[in-house]
Amino acid sequence: xxxxxxxxxxxxxxxxxxxxxxxxxxxxxxxxxxxxxxxxxxxxxxxxxxxxxxxxxxxxxxxxxxxxxxxxxxxxxxxxxxxxxxxxxxxxxxxxxxxxxxxxxxxxxxxxxxxxxxxxxxxxxxxxxxxxxxxxxxxxxxx
Amino acid sequence: xxxxxxxxxxxxxxxxxxxxxxxxxxxxxxxxxxxxxxxxxxxxxxxxxxxxxxxxxxxxxxxxxxxxxxxxxxxxxxxxxxxxxxxxxxxxxxxxxxxxxxxxxxxxxxxxxxxxxxxxxxxxxxxxxxxxxxxxxxxxxxxxxxxxxxxxxxxxxxxxxxxxxxxxxxxxxxxxxxxxxxxxxxxxxxxxxxxxxxxxxxxxxxxxxxxxxxxxxxx
Numbered sequence: 001x002x003x004x005x006x007x008x009x010x011x012x013x014x015x016x017x018x019x020x021x022x023x024x025x026x027x028x029x030x031x032x033x034x035x036x037x038x039x040x041x042x043x044x045x046x047x048x049x050x051x052x053x054x055x056x057x058x059x060x061x062x063x064x065x066x067x068x069x070x071x072x073x074x075x076x077x078x079x080x081x082x083x084x085x086x087x088x089x090x091x092x093x094x095x096x097x098x099x100x101x102x103x104x105x106x107x108x109x110x111x112x113x114x115x116x117x118x119x120x121x122x123x124x125x126x127x128x129x130x131x132x133x134x135x136x137x138x139x140x141x142x143x
Numbered sequence: 144x145x146x147x148x149x150x151x152x153x154x155x156x157x158x159x160x161x162x163x164x165x166x167x168x169x170x171x172x173x174x175x176x177x178x179x180x181x182x183x184x185x186x187x188x189x190x191x192x193x194x195x196x197x198x199x200x201x202x203x204x205x206x207x208x209x210x211x212x213x214x215x216x217x218x219x220x221x222x223x224x225x226x227x228x229x230x231x232x233x234x235x236x237x238x239x240x241x242x243x244x245x246x247x248x249x250x251x252x253x254x255x256x257x258x259x260x261x262x263x264x265x266x267x268x269x270x271x272x273x274x275x276x277x278x279x280x281x282x283x284x285x286x287x288x289x290x291x292x293x294x295x296x297x298x299x300x301x302x303x304x305x306x307x308x309x310x311x312x313x314x315x316x317x318x319x320x321x322x323x324x325x326x327x328x329x330x331x332x333x334x335x336x337x338x339x340x341x342x343x344x345x346x347x348x349x350x351x352x353x354x355x356x357x358x359x360x361x362x
Contacts, residue, residue: 020276056235056254106246116243130145135317136236137309 044141051099051114060118060139070131078121085111144314151321152240159325166332167340174344189351197350198343200362207362216274223267227296230260231324236307254307261304268297292334298323 049059071077076092082101093101102117103110112120122139126132133139178185200206210217231237235251242248252260272293275285302320306313331337346361353361 020273115239119239119243127145127149132145134145134148135314136239137306137313137317142309 047118051097051104053104057136057140058143060122061133061141062139077125148318151318151325155321155325159328163328163331166329167337170332170337171340171344174341185348185351188355189347190355193351193354194347195350196354197346197361200350200360201346219267219270223264223271226260226264226267230257230264230300231303233257258304258307261300261307264300265297265304268293268300288334292330292336295323295327295330299327 044061045063046059047062049055067078068075075094076090079093079096081088081091081093098117099114101110102112102114104114106113122132123134126134204221205211205214205217230252233250233252234257235254238248238251272290275281275289299320302316302323305311306316306320327336331339349361353359
C-alpha cells in the first residue's frame with residue numbers, strides 16, 4: 001500500500017473528531033458571515049418588467065442616462081428597427097415599446113422573444129465593448 | 144475580465160463537453176476492446192434481455208436485497224443521484240442559457256424548490272463524507288482522492304447556491320461555479336465518476352452471468 005494512503009487509514013479517532021469539528025465550525029461561521037453581510041439597503045434604477053407575464057427575476061438594473069452618454073446619443077443602437085430580419089441602418093424606434101415587436105413567444109412575425117431580445121442586446125454589447133455587467137445577477141440584482 | 148468570462152462561458156463549455164463525452168466514449172470502447180482481448184467468451188452468454196432485466200431491477204428503489212440492508216444510505220444515495228441530474232438540468236437559469244444558445248427549451252423547476260433541492264444535494268454530499276469517516280469498513284477503503292471527489296461535486300452546488308442568493312462576491316462566485324462545473328465534467332471520464340458509464344456495464348455483465356449461466360437473480 002502507498003504510504004500516503006496508509007497514513008490516512010491509520011489516523012487516530014481523536015484526530016478524526018477534530019477534523020469533523022473543524023469542518024462543521026468552518027461551515028457554520030461561513031454561513032453566519034453570509035447572513036450578517038447579506039443585508040444592505042440600496043436604491044437602484046431598474047427596467048420596468050410590466051411586459052412579462054410572471055417574471056422570475058426582478059427587472060434589470062439600468063440607467064438610461066448613463067447609456068445615452070456612453071453611446072454618444074445614438075439611440076438606434078438599442079432602439080433599432082428590423083425589417084424582414086435585416087437591421088435598417090439609421091432608423092430608430094424610440095416611440096415604440098420593445099414588446100411592440102418582441103412578443104413573449106417566438107412567432108412568424110418575431111424571431112426574437114422579449115427575454116432573449118433584452119439578454120442578447122445588453123449582454124452581447126457589454127461583451128463586445130468589454131464594459132458593463134454580463135452575468136445574470138449583475139443586472140437582476142436581488143431586491 | 145469580460146473576455147475571461149466570455150471564454151469560460153463559451154469555448155470552455157465546448158472543450159469540457161467534448162472531453163466529457165469523448166472521454167467516456169474512449170473509456171467505453173477501451174473496456175469493450177480489453178474484454179474482447181482477454182475474456183472474449185463473456186460475449187457468448189451476454190444477452191440484452193438479462194442485461195436490461197438487471198438494470199431495471201437495480202433501478203427500482205429498495206428492490207435489490209442489498210439496498211434493503213442499508214436503507215438509510217440507499218435512500219440518500221437514490222435521492223442524491225436523481226437530484227444531481229434533475230437540479231442542474233431543470234434549473235431556470237441554466238435553461239435560459241441553453242435556450243439562448245440552441246433555441247431549445249423545457250419546463251423549469253420553481254426557483255424556491257430548486258434552492259431547497261440544492262441544499263439536499265449538499266447535505267447528501269456531507270453525509271457521504273462523514274460516512275467515510277464514521278463507518279470503519281468504509282474508512283478502510285477510503286483514500287484522500289475520495290474526499291477530493293466529494294469536494295469536486297460539492298463545489299458547483301455550493302457556489303451555485305451562493306451565486307443564486309447573491310450574498311457576496313457575486314462575480315467570483317459565478318466564475319467559480321462555471322469553472323467547478325466544467326472541472327467536474329472534465330474529471331468524470333478519468334475518475335470513479337465514470338461509474339455513470341461503467342455501472343450499467345457492470346449490471347449488463349452481472350445480469351447476464353447470474354441470469355444466463357447460473358440461472359439466478361443478481362438483485
